[in-house]
Amino acid sequence: MNANPYLPDMATIVEVIQETHNIKTFRVVLNNEQRMKDFTFRPGQVGQLSVFGVGESTFVINSSPTRKDYLQFSVMRVGEVTTRLHQLQPGDQIGVRAPLGNSFPLEDLKGKNIVFVGGGIGMAPLRTLFVYMLDNRKDFGDITLLYGARSPADLTYKAELPEWTSRKDVNVVLTIDNPAEGWEHKVGLIPNVLLEINPSPANTVAITCGPPIMIKFTLQALKKLGFADENIITTLEKRMKCGVGICGRCNIGTKYVCIDGPVFTYAQLKELPSEL
Amino acid sequence: MSQLDDLKSAIKDRLGELECVIGWEQGYDALHATPLFIRTEADLDRLVIGPLAVHNLATYLTAYKGKKIGVVVKGCDSRSVIELVNENLVNRDDIVVFGLCCDGVVSQPKIRAALPADPGFVESVTIGTDELKITVAGQTVTLKKSDVLADKCRVCQHPNAIIADVLIGTKQNPAGANSLACQEEFEAKSDAEKLAFWQETMSRCIRCYACRNACPMCVCRDYCIATSRDPLWLSQDNSPAENMMFQMVHVSHLAGRCTECGECERACPVDIPLMLLRRYMNKQVKDVFEHQAGTALDQTPPLFTFKVEEERIHERGW
Amino acid sequence: MERYITKQNLTRLAEDLAKTCRVLAPVSSCGSVTFRRFQPGMTMDLHSRMAAVSPKAATFPQTETLLVVKRDATEKKPELVETLPQGKSVVIGCRPCGARGKLIFNPVYETDKIKDPYFISRRDNTVFISLACDRPETTCFCHSVGSGPADTAGSDILLTLVGDGYVARSVTPAGDEIMKLALFEDAGDKGKEADAKNAEARELMGEAHDYTSAPAKLLARFDDMDFWQAQSAKCISCGACTYMCPTCYCFNITDDDLGLNSRRIRTWDNCMSHTFTLEGSGHNPRSTKAHRLKNRVGHKFSYYPDLHKGVIACCGCGRCIKQCPAGVDIRQIVNAAQEYSE
Numbered sequence: 001m002n003a004n005p006y007l008p009d010m011a012t013i014v015e016v017i018q019e020t021h022n023i024k025t026f027r028v029v030l031n032n033e034q035r036m037k038d039f040t041f042r043p044g045q046v047g048q049l050s051v052f053g054v055g056e057s058t059f060v061i062n063s064s065p066t067r068k069d070y071l072q073f074s075v076m077r078v079g080e081v082t083t084r085l086h087q088l089q090p091g092d093q094i095g096v097r098a099p100l101g102n103s104f105p106l107e108d109l110k111g112k113n114i115v116f117v118g119g120g121i122g123m124a125p126l127r128t129l130f131v132y133m134l135d136n137r138k139d140f141g142d143i144t145l146l147y148g149a150r151s152p153a154d155l156t157y158k159a160e161l162p163e164w165t166s167r168k169d170v171n172v173v174l175t176i177d178n179p180a181e182g183w184e185h186k187v188g189l190i191p192n193v194l195l196e197i198n199p200s201p202a203n204t205v206a207i208t209c210g211p212p213i214m215i216k217f218t219l220q221a222l223k224k225l226g227f228a229d230e231n232i233i234t235t236l237e238k239r240m241k242c243g244v245g246i247c248g249r250c251n252i253g254t255k256y257v258c259i260d261g262p263v264f265t266y267a268q269l270k271e272l273p274s275e276l
Numbered sequence: 277m278s279q280l281d282d283l284k285s286a287i288k289d290r291l292g293e294l295e296c297v298i299g300w301e302q303g304y305d306a307l308h309a310t311p312l313f314i315r316t317e318a319d320l321d322r323l324v325i326g327p328l329a330v331h332n333l334a335t336y337l338t339a340y341k342g343k344k345i346g347v348v349v350k351g352c353d354s355r356s357v358i359e360l361v362n363e364n365l366v367n368r369d370d371i372v373v374f375g376l377c378c379d380g381v382v383s384q385p386k387i388r389a390a391l392p393a394d395p396g397f398v399e400s401v402t403i404g405t406d407e408l409k410i411t412v413a414g415q416t417v418t419l420k421k422s423d424v425l426a427d428k429c430r431v432c433q434h435p436n437a438i439i440a441d442v443l444i445g446t447k448q449n450p451a452g453a454n455s456l457a458c459q460e461e462f463e464a465k466s467d468a469e470k471l472a473f474w475q476e477t478m479s480r481c482i483r484c485y486a487c488r489n490a491c492p493m494c495v496c497r498d499y500c501i502a503t504s505r506d507p508l509w510l511s512q513d514n515s516p517a518e519n520m521m522f523q524m525v526h527v528s529h530l531a532g533r534c535t536e537c538g539e540c541e542r543a544c545p546v547d548i549p550l551m552l553l554r555r556y557m558n559k560q561v562k563d564v565f566e567h568q569a570g571t572a573l574d575q576t577p578p579l580f581t582f583k584v585e586e587e588r589i590h591e592r593g594w
Numbered sequence: 595m596e597r598y599i600t601k602q603n604l605t606r607l608a609e610d611l612a613k614t615c616r617v618l619a620p621v622s623s624c625g626s627v628t629f630r631r632f633q634p635g636m637t638m639d640l641h642s643r644m645a646a647v648s649p650k651a652a653t654f655p656q657t658e659t660l661l662v663v664k665r666d667a668t669e670k671k672p673e674l675v676e677t678l679p680q681g682k683s684v685v686i687g688c689r690p691c692g693a694r695g696k697l698i699f700n701p702v703y704e705t706d707k708i709k710d711p712y713f714i715s716r717r718d719n720t721v722f723i724s725l726a727c728d729r730p731e732t733t734c735f736c737h738s739v740g741s742g743p744a745d746t747a748g749s750d751i752l753l754t755l756v757g758d759g760y761v762a763r764s765v766t767p768a769g770d771e772i773m774k775l776a777l778f779e780d781a782g783d784k785g786k787e788a789d790a791k792n793a794e795a796r797e798l799m800g801e802a803h804d805y806t807s808a809p810a811k812l813l814a815r816f817d818d819m820d821f822w823q824a825q826s827a828k829c830i831s832c833g834a835c836t837y838m839c840p841t842c843y844c845f846n847i848t849d850d851d852l853g854l855n856s857r858r859i860r861t862w863d864n865c866m867s868h869t870f871t872l873e874g875s876g877h878n879p880r881s882t883k884a885h886r887l888k889n890r891v892g893h894k895f896s897y898y899p900d901l902h903k904g905v906i907a908c909c910g911c912g913r914c915i916k917q918c919p920a921g922v923d924i925r926q927i928v929n930a931a932q933e934y935s936e
Contacts, residue, residue: 006661239870254897497831512861
């Protein structure tokens with residue numbers, strides 16, 4: 001971050017990957033070589049991407065701090081900024097304000113078994129931590145990734161999925177909502193498949209992200225499986241502007257999602273007033 | 277029985293079948309009323325009417341769409357109810373209208389100008405038939421009601437609620453005057469003078485949208501073009517030009533719909549005379565379409581329809 | 595330092611300062627008193643009424659350009675230009691509540707980790723010459739939120755009307771500097787008169803309301819939407835309250851496309867607006883005015899005090915009450931939460 005927290009770094013898009021019909025992944029390099037070299041962040045932190053003349057929006061940095069050739073952001077086309085981002089090509093200039101927010105509690109996760117539960121674009125914040133764990137595999141116990149989407153076409157990071165599913169040191173389960181031709185993985189809603197996999201809560205932390213309705217039923221499933229509230233971690237989304245705890249819109253009571261979040265345990269969320 | 281007692285008893289008769297009845301009660305001091313949402317008979321004790329009951333309560337009706345609700349209206353306010361019904365924004369059958377015969381409400385800026393001290397220092401107010409006795413910062417003055425009457429009341433043609441399920445009070449006569457000096461003075465200005473006037477006036481505007489949200493006909497509110505990015509018509513920059521642009525959007529959207537209740541101007545915290553724009557627009561609409569919004573049920577606002585050949589628009593004669 | 599300045603000399607002071615600084619003073623236009631950029635020849639209106647809009651624009655302008663992006667038609671890489679505020683400002687004739695408002699910004703705009711250079715620069719380069727109030731309006735409650743009609747917090751100089759001028763008391767070195775000017779004279783024993791007037795004004799306010807229980811009591815009502823619907827029934831969900839408020843510090847950031855160039859501005863935003871929390875997905879965590887008013891009141895009387903040493907994010911100026919088109923009274927809402935019994 002710059003001393004002036006509103007000042008983005010100018011950056012160049014180096015690669016654009018069409019993930020689904022409305023999700024693109026952008027690989028970005030800061031123009032200032034030294035700042036790119038010095039750039040550090042922790043998995044779970046977010047960044048604000050600027051299209052100048054249009055605006056800024058918040059996205060999780062979904063590359064891993066262990067792989068520093070570029071910063072990666074996945075963007076679903078929903079509004080003004082994301083629509084304009086989707087029109088950009090490699091070589092185009094954008095602004096980056098990052099890293100912002102808190103991160104996954106890496107220290108607490110060391111030595112634990114990990115169950116990732118991701119739905120749709122909710123895979124983005126999980127990807128950064130998942131890749132980080134792959135790169136530091138010995139620091140963690142069993143790793144399970146349950147990732148689902150409506151259909152095979154709605155899965156992001158398709159280029160990486162074959163490698164992930166073929167690895168022996170992680171258990172990757174993919175699921176889609178309805179049967180589809182040529183689909184060799186699970187069929188069923190994420191919470192149901194989660195119950196079917198039946199991960200043990202012993203020494204295990206569950207990390208989940210996805211659409212609100214999926215989160216709701218995934219939390220119920222995790223509770224059914226015996227996960228304690230403090231061993232369930234999720235990341236929140238709110239409308240943000242400044243990203244540094246000043247502009248006043250992303251609060252839930254006394255907590256500001258942009259600085260106190262976006263990563264919260266379910267136990268922490270229960271302490272907050274109910275305004276999600 | 278007084279008009280207030282008649283009103284209370286009329287509301288009492290209907291309260292059981294209604295979600296609530298919207299009226300007025302005394303506000304934060306003796307010089308101000310505030311909207312009251314009557315749900316129980318006990319609430320009725322707080323009901324007030326009279327020259328301080330300035331708010332057009334029709335503004336709240338769309339929020340209760342689908343529920344049965346009562347509303348107390350002055351003559352001018354009743355026009356807003358009619359317009360809302362005509363535009364299908366509320367259902368006539370869902371609303372019990374308690375109509376008042378009104379002899380005018382005050383203008384707070386005029387009271388402010390007439391008092392020897394800031395009205396914020398008010399200690400007591402006694403309301404007589406034709407006058408208000410106000411004690412402010414230890415000094416008591418008597419103001420003639422006619423001197424502090426709102427502009428809209430000076431030219432009011434509908435003092436008695438046009439539609440009412442219950443009409444309360446003695447019928448009042450329409451005002452003799454049909455034009456306001458302030459309007460005539462403004463319209464007589466040259467274009468350059470008008471521009472200078474709005475540049476000065478709009479530099480005070482803070483784009484709080486009180487004018488918009490107080491307007492009974494401004495039903496877009498949450499989805500207003502003023503804060504939309506798609507389409508992007510206005511910058512959020514606070515400049516006289518952008519502020520004026522918003523007012524032009526506002527007044528254009530009210531063409532043929534504005535019922536001239538004056539709530540936009542009353543709500544403005546920095547006293548921008550927005551009614552100058554409204555009255556001018558309404559005069560054009562009346563001249564071209566022979567239409568005055570909210571004066572009869574079953575009117576169609578002229579811009580909700582079209583005729584191939586408008587009688588008073590001579591497109592081909594130019 | 596204590597000195598005296600006549601009304602005439604205060605006007606001269608404003609005129610002199612206007613040569614080198616941006617002077618903001620209450621000016622009356624069509625019956626509305628607002629802070630305007632003072633130019634020689636203008637008349638300050640210090641006494642007819644409290645300015646409708648607070649002086650917060652001095653340190654937090656309604657529009658602040660954060661940065662400009664310049665693009666050359668031939669050059670692919672745009673140039674980013676930081677546009678920090680320049681120059682010094684003086685606010686003359688605000689009330690103590692208005693000057694105090696900016697103090698509420700401090701723990702948010704300047705933390706160990708984040709410093710807002712725009713606000714900090716304006717704050718550190720603006721002198722507040724405040725005028726003590728001589729009597730409370732029906733909407734005043736500064737004494738209930740830890741202040742008073744002659745509070746010096748946030749001011750550099752406090753003026754108290756005595757005779758045909760003001761007893762001036764400096765609060766900061768910046769105030770001392772200004773009071774060394776020859777326009778100020780010896781106060782003699784007028785200081786005693788000023789003390790008496792300040793005490794009388796405080797006396798007129800009566801007993802202060804105790805808001806100590808407000809943070810917990812408001813939080814206890816958080817899920818009680820019936821309560822908030824009743825409290826917000828007459829609210830029309832406009833932004834008058836927040837824009838008038840000396841302490842409301844929330845803002846929006848938007849880009850203006852200016853052809854090849856663009857600029858990023860921050861503008862006052864308000865929590866009563868539907869779009870304030872509207873998310874890209876269409877979901878809105880504060881979808882009704884009841885949710886929004888709950889956050890507005892909660893922020894000032896519960897969340898902020900919980901985060902910042904019990905300080906209430908309100909300076910009791912009463913603008914939100916008297917300028918509200920519907921007469922929503924924040925005091926009543928907090929009282930209702932405090933007095934609520936299950």
